[in-house]
Amino acid sequence: MAKIIVVTSGKGGxxxxxxxxxxxxxxxxRGHKTVVVDFDIGLRNLDLIMGCERRVxxxxxNVINKDARLNQALVRDKRVEHLYMLPASQxxxxxxxxxxxxxxxxxxxxxxxxxxxxxCDSPAGIEKGARMALYFxxxxxxxxxxxxxxxxxxxxxxxxxxxxxxxxxEGMEPVKPYLLVTRYNPDRVEQGEMLSLETVKELxxxxxxxxxxxxxxxxxxxxxxxxxxxxEKSKAGVAYSDVVDRFLGENRPLRFISxxxxxxxxxxxxx
Amino acid sequence: xxxxxxxxxxxRNTAEIARERLQIILAREHTNRNAPDYLPALQQDILExxxxxxxxxxxxxxxxxxxxxxYEVLExxxxxxxxxxxxxxxxxxxxx
Ligand SMILES: Nc1ncnc2c1ncn2[C@@H]1O[C@H](COP(=O)(O)OP(=O)(O)OP(=O)(O)O)[C@@H](O)[C@H]1O
Ligand SMILES: [Mg+2]
Numbered sequence: 376m377a378k379i380i381v382v383t384s385g386k387g388g389x390x391x392x393x394x395x396x397x398x399x400x401x402x403x404x405r406g407h408k409t410v411v412v413d414f415d416i417g418l419r420n421l422d423l424i425m426g427c428e429r430r431v432x433x434x435x436x437n438v439i440n441k442d443a444r445l446n447q448a449l450v451r452d453k454r455v456e457h458l459y460m461l462p463a464s465q466x467x468x469x470x471x472x473x474x475x476x477x478x479x480x481x482x483x484x485x486x487x488x489x490x491x492x493x494x495c496d497s498p499a500g501i502e503k504g505a506r507m508a509l510y511f512x513x514x515x516x517x518x519x520x521x522x523x524x525x526x527x528x529x530x531x532x533x534x535x536x537x538x539x540x541x542x543x544x545e546g547m548e549p550v551k552p553y554l555l556v557t558r559y560n561p562d563r564v565e566q567g568e569m570l571s572l573e574t575v576k577e578l579x580x581x582x583x584x585x586x587x588x589x590x591x592x593x594x595x596x597x598x599x600x601x602x603x604x605x606x607e608k609s610k611a612g613v614a615y616s617d618v619v620d621r622f623l624g625e626n627r628p629l630r631f632i633s634x635x636x637x638x639x640x641x642x643x644x645x646x
Numbered sequence: 647x648x649x650x651x652x653x654x655x656x657x658r659n660t661a662e663i664a665r666e667r668l669q670i671i672l673a674r675e676h677t678n679r680n681a682p683d684y685l686p687a688l689q690q691d692i693l694e695x696x697x698x699x700x701x702x703x704x705x706x707x708x709x710x711x712x713x714x715x716x717y718e719v720l721e722x723x724x725x726x727x728x729x730x731x732x733x734x735x736x737x738x739x740x741x742x
Contacts, residue, residue: 523664523667523668526668526672527668527671527672527675530672530675531675534675534676534679538679564661567659567660567661567662568660568661569661570661570664570665570668571661574661574665578665578668578669578672
């Protein structure tokens with residue numbers, strides 16, 4: 376059986392798509408056949424972040440409506456073996472995804488195409504689209520910025536995961552949630568200007584799977600259409616690699632969570 | 647922040663304030679999370695009945711839902727207007 380992982384947050388713009396692309400690529404790099412599914416209907420973006428926008432022909436909704444076969448809609452990654460993407464449609468009608476339809480597609484991905492991991496990139500919000508993205512999940516990566524609104528929204532999403540997922544409705548083992556803190560800036564934490572990792576963890580009360588530092592390489596990677604995990608020189612990329620390893624059961628200490636000793640001058644004038 | 651504060655490295659710790667605010671709001675939202683769907687409507691109906699007799703300020707109403715063993719206890723605290731010297735009506739229902 377494939378594992379279905381939703382990347383979710385409630386709040387918009389916190390790094391779900393960035394995370395989905397890198398996490399999916401990381402699983403594939405380690406030899407697991409992985410598909411990243413864009414659930415952000417109407418706002419397709421995962422294709423850009425993964426750099427395959429020009430090869431999108433059919434999309435998720437076409438498959439659900441049986442206008443295309445799953446094989447025709449899946450986009451295979453050119454750089455990373457075992458990595459695939461299922462694009463969202465650009466249609467404005469958000470109600471096109473049905474549970475039956477998604478269930479059928481997921482079933483085919485697992486049973487017929489032999490995928491090991493299905494990574495669902497959730498849209499922002501707590502409405503239908505976000506609920507659909509998390510409904511079938513076995514595990515959830517809750518992407519949270521160290522910021523007051525993001526923490527609150529993550530908490531709401533945790534409530535929805537535990538009450539409105541398929542696992543909850545069918546009385547199965549609950550969805551396993553993991554906290555991923557992104558855009559972390561240890562300097563500002565030290566200055567008392569940003570919620571610390573420990574605080575976010577304590578407030579949300581779920582296990583931490585990693586911390587991604589605020590990093591310029593993320594924007595560069597998105598400009599290039601390369602998941603940042605492929606940038607082995609970037610802190611964000613390395614931090615995402617650690618996340619994937621931890622997810623697969625390896626023991627990896629946290630990195631980039633404390634300040635690099637800033638000079639006295641910089642402390643005085645700076646930032 | 648004054649220049650002196652700056653020199654002495656005194657900064658207002660805004661992260662600490664954020665943490666306290668979050669603790670309070672999350673605790674409140676967790677109480678409401680397990681509430682049954684009809685709770686807001688029930689609350690509204692009760693308030694309308696009370697409002698027929700007493701002038702009340704909707705801002706001051708506290709609704710609390712708690713578990714006590716097998717029971718769910720719904721508490722509605724309605725502070726009466728000033729001239730009633732701040733007495734509180736307490737409607738506690740027990741439902742299986
Ligand atoms: N670790 C990081 N460091 C710096 N910038 C980042 C980081 N993670 C994400 N970003 C930037 O934040 C922005 C939002 O990221 P992303 O699109 O992944 O968020 P999202 O949660 O998918 O947004 P939406 O809710 O709109 O789908 C992008 O510009 C991205 O480059
Ligand atoms: Mg996104």
